Amino acid sequence: MKYVFLFFIVLLGLNLSAQEKIYLIKIRSSINPGSGKYIIDSIEKSEQDKVKLLIIELDTPGGLVETTRGIVQKMLSSKIPIAVNVTPPGARAGSAGVMITLASHIASMAPSTNIGAAHPVAVSPDSKDALMEKVVNDISAFVEGIAKARGRNVSWAIDSVRNSVSITADQALKNKVIDFISKDSMELVQKADGRTVRYIDGNTEKLDLRGAVIEELRPSLKLRLLSFIADPNLAYLFMMLAALGIYLELSHPGLILPGVVGGLSGILTMMSFQMLPISTAGIILLILGLLLIGAEFFVTAHGILGAGGTVALILGGIFLIDPSKTEVGVSYSTLIMVGLVFGAAVVLIAYYVLSVRKQPVQTGYEGMIGTKAIVVSYSPEKADGRIQTRGELWHFRLKKKGTALSVGDEVVIKDADGMTFIVEKEEV
Numbered sequence: 001m002k003y004v005f006l007f008f009i010v011l012l013g014l015n016l017s018a019q020e021k022i023y024l025i026k027i028r029s030s031i032n033p034g035s036g037k038y039i040i041d042s043i044e045k046s047e048q049d050k051v052k053l054l055i056i057e058l059d060t061p062g063g064l065v066e067t068t069r070g071i072v073q074k075m076l077s078s079k080i081p082i083a084v085n086v087t088p089p090g091a092r093a094g095s096a097g098v099m100i101t102l103a104s105h106i107a108s109m110a111p112s113t114n115i116g117a118a119h120p121v122a123v124s125p126d127s128k129d130a131l132m133e134k135v136v137n138d139i140s141a142f143v144e145g146i147a148k149a150r151g152r153n154v155s156w157a158i159d160s161v162r163n164s165v166s167i168t169a170d171q172a173l174k175n176k177v178i179d180f181i182s183k184d185s186m187e188l189v190q191k192a193d194g195r196t197v198r199y200i201d202g203n204t205e206k207l208d209l210r211g212a213v214i215e216e217l218r219p220s221l222k223l224r225l226l227s228f229i230a231d232p233n234l235a236y237l238f239m240m241l242a243a244l245g246i247y248l249e250l251s252h253p254g255l256i257l258p259g260v261v262g263g264l265s266g267i268l269t270m271m272s273f274q275m276l277p278i279s280t281a282g283i284i285l286l287i288l289g290l291l292l293i294g295a296e297f298f299v300t301a302h303g304i305l306g307a308g309g310t311v312a313l314i315l316g317g318i319f320l321i322d323p324s325k326t327e328v329g330v331s332y333s334t335l336i337m338v339g340l341v342f343g344a345a346v347v348l349i350a351y352y353v354l355s356v357r358k359q360p361v362q363t364g365y366e367g368m369i370g371t372k373a374i375v376v377s378y379s380p381e382k383a384d385g386r387i388q389t390r391g392e393l394w395h396f397r398l399k400k401k402g403t404a405l406s407v408g409d410e411v412v413i414k415d416a417d418g419m420t421f422i423v424e425k426e427e428v
Contacts, residue, residue: 031063034227062095116166285316
C-alpha cells in the first residue's frame, strides 16, 4: 500500500511539472536573423511543451523586414497564446516592434514606454521617391492585415507606417492598440488570466493562468553570437578592422598579429553581410575608399588620395544597408569616428613606409657608402691597400691617384667596385 501511495505521489508530481508553465523570452536588440530565430524557436518549443502562455518582453528600435515577416507569420499561426509586453519602463517598440506587438494575442506595455514610427527609412529625404512609395505601400498592407487579424486599431497601424506616428502606453491603450498596461510579466499574467484569445483558425480559448510558473528561455550561444554580429555598426567596424589588419600585414610582412586580426574580422564581416541587406552602391564606395587609401602607399599625393578614400568610406557606410528592407543602419557617429581613424591610421602608416624607403641603405655594400675607415696598409705605386671599418678589413683603391696617403690616415668610402671600395682621403 505504501508503494502504491508513493507511485501516485510521483505521478502527481510529474503531472504538475509538465503543466502550468509560462515561457518567457526577452528581446533587447534589433530584429535580426539571430533574434528572429530565437523568437521562432521559442514559439515552436512552447507549442511542443503545450505551455499556457509565451511572453515576449520587447525593447527594440526595429530591424529587418524579412525577418519580421517570418516572426509575424509564426505568431499568427501559433497554436499557443502569445503575449508581448513592451518593457521595462523607457523601452520602445519601434518599427518592426510595432508589427510584432500587433501580431500577439495579448498586447501590453509598461508605463513610460512608446510604440510606433514604423515608416521605413529613405536613402534621400524625398518621401515621394517611387521605390520608397512602393515599400511604404507594401508595409502598410502588411501591418493592416496584422491589425485586422488581431482586432486592433487598423487606422493607427497604417498611420504608424505612413506618418511615423508614435504614441505612449496610455495613448496606445486608449486607441485600442494594446489590451492593457502592465509594469512587468507578473502583472501581465494576472491581467491576462481569464481573457479569451482567438486563433487564426477561428477557435477561441479562455486563459487559465492561475498557479502557472514563469520559466525564462535563454538563447543559445550561437543565437547570441548571430544577434551580436548582425548589428550594422559592428559589420562596418569588422570590415574596417579586416582592411586595416590586412593592410598592416602587407606593408609590414611578418607582424602576424595584424594578419590574424584582419582575417578573423574578415570572416565576421562576411557573416554579418550574409545576414544584412547590403546595398551594392555601399560596397562599391567602400572598395573605392580602400583602394584610394591604399594608393597612398605607392603614390605621393600629399594626403589627397587618403582624404578622398576616407570620404568614400564614410559614404559607403551611409549607403551600406538597404533602407527598403530594414530601419536599422550604421550610425553617423560610428561612420565618422571609424572612417577618420582608419583613414588617419593608413595615411600615417604609408607616410612612415615612404620615409623609411627614402633613408640611406644601412646594409650590404650600399650601406658602407659614406662611412669612414682607417688605412691599415697602402701601396703608393698601385694606389691601393687595406682599410678597417666596422671591425672588418677591406681592399681599397684611391679615387684620385697621386693623393698623399699613409698608414693611419682616415678616409671616406665613396663607392664600391665589386669587393673593392673606392675611397678619398678625409680632408682636415
